[in-house]
Amino acid sequence: MALASLIANIALVVTGAAVRLTDSGLGCPTWPKCTGASYTTTSAMGVHGVIEFGNRLLGVVLFVVALACFISAWRQRPRRPRQVRLSLLVLLGIPGQGVVGGITVLTDLNPWVVGLHFLLSMALIAAAYALWHSTTEGDAEPIYVVPRPLRHLTAATALASSAVIVLGVVVTGSGPHSGDNGAKRNGLDPAAIAQAHADLVFLLLGLTLGLWLAFRAVNAPVPARAALTLLVIELSQGLIGFVQYFTHLPVALVAAHMLGASLVWTGTVAVLLAIRTRAALTAVSPSPEQAVSTPANTPVSL
Structure with a gap:
C-alpha cells in the first residue's frame, strides 16, 4: 500500500x-x-x-x-x-x-x-x-553507516537537488506552457532563468558523482547504490532538459521532464535515508540484579 x-x-x-x-x-x-x-x-x-x-x-x-x-x-x-x-x-x-x-x-x-x-x-x-x-x-534509533563529513556532503547534495527543482518551477512559470492560453506568466526572462537552472544541475551532478565515489571509498555499498541510481536519473533528466530546450519545448519531452523531476527528488530522498539504518526493537533484558534476585514468595533456608 x-x-x-x-x-x-x-x-x-x-x-x-x-x-x-x-x-x-x-x-x-x-x-x-x-x-x-x-x-x-x-x-x-x-x-x-x-x-x-x-x-x-x-x-x-x-x-x-x-x-x-x-x-x-x-x-x-x-x-x-x-x-x-x-x-x-x-x-x-x-x-x-x-x-x-x-x-x-x-x-x-x-x-x-x-x-x-x-x-x-x-x-x-x-x-x-x-x-x-x-x-x-x-x-530503533537511527545508526549512521557513513562518517560525519559524508553526512554533510549528502545534505549539501539534497539541498542542491531542492534548489534545482525550485528553480525548475520558476523556469516553468516563465515558459510558454501555462495551462491556458490566457494565463499569465511570471515575467522573468526564460533564457536567463533556464541558464541558472542548468548551472545548478551541473553542481548537482558534481556533488552526486563525488558522493558516489566517497561512499565507495568508505565501503558503504547501500548508500553507494542509492547515489549511483540518483546519478543515472540526473543524467537522463539532464539530457531530456537540454533536448527539450533546444527543440523549443515539445509537449512530450516537457511531460517526461516533469516525471524526471519527480524521480530525481525520489532518488534524493532515497540517498538521504540510505546513509542510516534502523534495527528492530528488541525486548529489554533483565539487569544482573534482577536476574539473581529472590522472588518474594520463595522460601529461604536459614
Missing part, C-alpha cells in the same frame, strides 16, 4: 503535466465544483474538462490509497508509531494539496500558485517514500 501511494503521487505529477500541457488548466473553471452547477465535467466543457476532471479524480484515488495505508498502519500489531505518523502525514497532505489546486483555478493559474502546487507534490512524494522505506527497517 505504501508503494502504491508513492506511485500514485508521482502519477499525479504526470497527469498535472498533462493538464498544463494541453491547456486544460481551466477545463473546470471553478472549484470545488467543475462548473457552477455540476461537480463533474459536462459535454459542454469538451476534452479540456475531461482532462482537468480526470486529474481531480486521481486526487480522490490518492486519498483512498492514503487512507488504506493509515488504517493498515494503525491496525498493525505491534503498532509502529513512526509508520502511523508518516501515513497520517500523507493522508492529511492530499486534501491540502487539493485546496492549493483549487486556489490555482480560482486565481486563473497564477504561475506562483501553480509552482506551489507542484512543490507540495514533491513534499508528498518524500513522505510517501519515507513511509515505504520504513516498511523495510526497524524502529
Whole structure:
C-alpha cells in the first residue's frame, strides 16, 4: 500500500503535466465544483474538462490509497508509531494539496500558485517514500553507516537537488506552457532563468558523482547504490532538459521532464535515508540484579 501511494503521487505529477500541457488548466473553471452547477465535467466543457476532471479524480484515488495505508498502519500489531505518523502525514497532505489546486483555478493559474502546487507534490512524494522505506527497517534509533563529513556532503547534495527543482518551477512559470492560453506568466526572462537552472544541475551532478565515489571509498555499498541510481536519473533528466530546450519545448519531452523531476527528488530522498539504518526493537533484558534476585514468595533456608 505504501508503494502504491508513492506511485500514485508521482502519477499525479504526470497527469498535472498533462493538464498544463494541453491547456486544460481551466477545463473546470471553478472549484470545488467543475462548473457552477455540476461537480463533474459536462459535454459542454469538451476534452479540456475531461482532462482537468480526470486529474481531480486521481486526487480522490490518492486519498483512498492514503487512507488504506493509515488504517493498515494503525491496525498493525505491534503498532509502529513512526509508520502511523508518516501515513497520517500523507493522508492529511492530499486534501491540502487539493485546496492549493483549487486556489490555482480560482486565481486563473497564477504561475506562483501553480509552482506551489507542484512543490507540495514533491513534499508528498518524500513522505510517501519515507513511509515505504520504513516498511523495510526497524524502529530503533537511527545508526549512521557513513562518517560525519559524508553526512554533510549528502545534505549539501539534497539541498542542491531542492534548489534545482525550485528553480525548475520558476523556469516553468516563465515558459510558454501555462495551462491556458490566457494565463499569465511570471515575467522573468526564460533564457536567463533556464541558464541558472542548468548551472545548478551541473553542481548537482558534481556533488552526486563525488558522493558516489566517497561512499565507495568508505565501503558503504547501500548508500553507494542509492547515489549511483540518483546519478543515472540526473543524467537522463539532464539530457531530456537540454533536448527539450533546444527543440523549443515539445509537449512530450516537457511531460517526461516533469516525471524526471519527480524521480530525481525520489532518488534524493532515497540517498538521504540510505546513509542510516534502523534495527528492530528488541525486548529489554533483565539487569544482573534482577536476574539473581529472590522472588518474594520463595522460601529461604536459614
